[in-house]
Amino acid sequence: MKVLKFGGTSVGSVKNMNNVKSIITDGDKKIVVLSAMSGTTNALVSIANKIATLNKVDAITEINNLHAKYIDVVNELITDNTIKANVEAYVVERFDFLKSCAENSFTKTVENEILAQGELLSTFMFTKFLQQEGINAQLLPALSFMKTNAVKEPAIAAIKKDLQHVIDNTPAADIYITQGFICLNAEGNVSNLQRGGSDYTATIIGAVINAEEVQIWTDIDGMHNNDPRFVEGTKPISNLSFDEAAELAYFGAKILHPQTVLPVREDGIPVRLKNTMDPAAFGTLISGNHVENGIKAVAAKDNITAIRIKSGRMLLAHGFLRKVFEIFETYETSIDMITTSEVAVSLTIDDDRNLDKIVAELETFSSIEIDKNQSIVCLVGHSIADHQDTFKLFQILQDVKIRMISYGGSRNNISLLIDTKNKVETLQKLNAYLFELVAI
Numbered sequence: 001m002k003v004l005k006f007g008g009t010s011v012g013s014v015k016n017m018n019n020v021k022s023i024i025t026d027g028d029k030k031i032v033v034l035s036a037m038s039g040t041t042n043a044l045v046s047i048a049n050k051i052a053t054l055n056k057v058d059a060i061t062e063i064n065n066l067h068a069k070y071i072d073v074v075n076e077l078i079t080d081n082t083i084k085a086n087v088e089a090y091v092v093e094r095f096d097f098l099k100s101c102a103e104n105s106f107t108k109t110v111e112n113e114i115l116a117q118g119e120l121l122s123t124f125m126f127t128k129f130l131q132q133e134g135i136n137a138q139l140l141p142a143l144s145f146m147k148t149n150a151v152k153e154p155a156i157a158a159i160k161k162d163l164q165h166v167i168d169n170t171p172a173a174d175i176y177i178t179q180g181f182i183c184l185n186a187e188g189n190v191s192n193l194q195r196g197g198s199d200y201t202a203t204i205i206g207a208v209i210n211a212e213e214v215q216i217w218t219d220i221d222g223m224h225n226n227d228p229r230f231v232e233g234t235k236p237i238s239n240l241s242f243d244e245a246a247e248l249a250y251f252g253a254k255i256l257h258p259q260t261v262l263p264v265r266e267d268g269i270p271v272r273l274k275n276t277m278d279p280a281a282f283g284t285l286i287s288g289n290h291v292e293n294g295i296k297a298v299a300a301k302d303n304i305t306a307i308r309i310k311s312g313r314m315l316l317a318h319g320f321l322r323k324v325f326e327i328f329e330t331y332e333t334s335i336d337m338i339t340t341s342e343v344a345v346s347l348t349i350d351d352d353r354n355l356d357k358i359v360a361e362l363e364t365f366s367s368i369e370i371d372k373n374q375s376i377v378c379l380v381g382h383s384i385a386d387h388q389d390t391f392k393l394f395q396i397l398q399d400v401k402i403r404m405i406s407y408g409g410s411r412n413n414i415s416l417l418i419d420t421k422n423k424v425e426t427l428q429k430l431n432a433y434l435f436e437l438v439a440i
């Protein structure tokens with residue numbers, strides 16, 4: 001059995017939903033994971049923010065506007081009167097729930113429940129649409145089996161057990177539909193896997209059912225060798241290893257949630273990236289195979305803060321780095337890059353919510369310099385240092401101030417920290433040299 005995930009754009013219109021129907025009705029049994037319709041999660045975030053700030057009138061207005069859009073979709077998508085009445089009743093129920101949230105106390109759980117409505121709506125509507133079209137489809141509620149543990153990691157054993165229980169107690173179907181993104185946390189409250197989490201849902205399900213393959217369907221034909229938003233003429237990469245894909249996802253490739261490949265890597269379950277708008281395109285196959293050495297792709301991650309920690313007591317001081325890392329652990333702030341010298345440590349973070357508290361503690365034993373508005377440019381490929389031209393690329397970046405360089409933690413990655421204002425120029429120069437064979 002395969003697991004197929006479709007993103008918000010793929011189910012963002014009635015036309016696109018029909019495309020998805022054509023893709024999944026190939027005669028094979030499968031589990032289909034859906035995101036919310038495009039634009040819905042952003043609207044729900046806005047509604048939650050209005051409710052949190054006690055702006056009830058504007059929140060209700062936005063709820064009504066979003067409801068009107070869904071009424072239009074239902075009218076176009078569902079033609080069977082009996083099924084339409086069922087879908088309309090469900091949509092009203094979901095939007096009544098949103099309105100009730102505006103009347104009650106706002107908590108993190110309420111926020112998560114608001115954000116979950118997009119996936120609940122898209123999967124119910126799409127399942128009923130398939131049934132209307134004579135397709136044997138059934139809905140598997142993700143909140144009945146998708147769970148995270150106390151450290152916010154997927155509770156794989158519980159998911160496997162509960163998913164099988166849900167399937168056993170659901171009428172047999174050719175196509176099972178479920179929600180991406182949403183889950184229950186260790187306390188049993190509605191939570192989520194963060195933005196892009198539907199990819200993660202798909203590979204978690206793929207791992208627990210030992211799927212033949214997991215397919216991630218989006219609106220682009222695979223992982224590209226550079227960011228097409230900033231660089232012209234980028235090309236899809238036909239094959240990536242799990243390690244290469246994980247590096248690219250973490251360091252900015254928006255097509256994948258950073259943790260997507262983790263659940264399936266150990267069992268070698270391949271992940272294929274496909275384009276809903278061009279199903280015939282090969283896309284990108286992510287597997288345990290290393291197809292070739294050298295640099296395959298470049299990605300960039302923005303909103304990076306660099307912190308330089310300098311202390312005369314650092315030299316030969318046992319436990320200095322441990323003390324530094326414990327501060328970041330206390331505030332649950334992960335570190336992306338790190339370089340060290342005899343008297344200083346430079347590191348980067350992408351979450352600065354607790355920056356002031358972190359700096360205050362670091363300043364008790366060191367002097368601190370902060371650089372904001374930084375970007376990490378990541379070059380990814382298998383055995384990257386073995387490629388004869390890898391380090392020649394620095395010649396074309398001689399006009400770009402490189403704040404940090406990180407290599408050695410992975411044989412698949414070289415990371416450069418630069419000022420964000422130089423990011424586009426850097427990506428374009430690297431693209432010209434690496435992928436367009438421009439001489440230097």
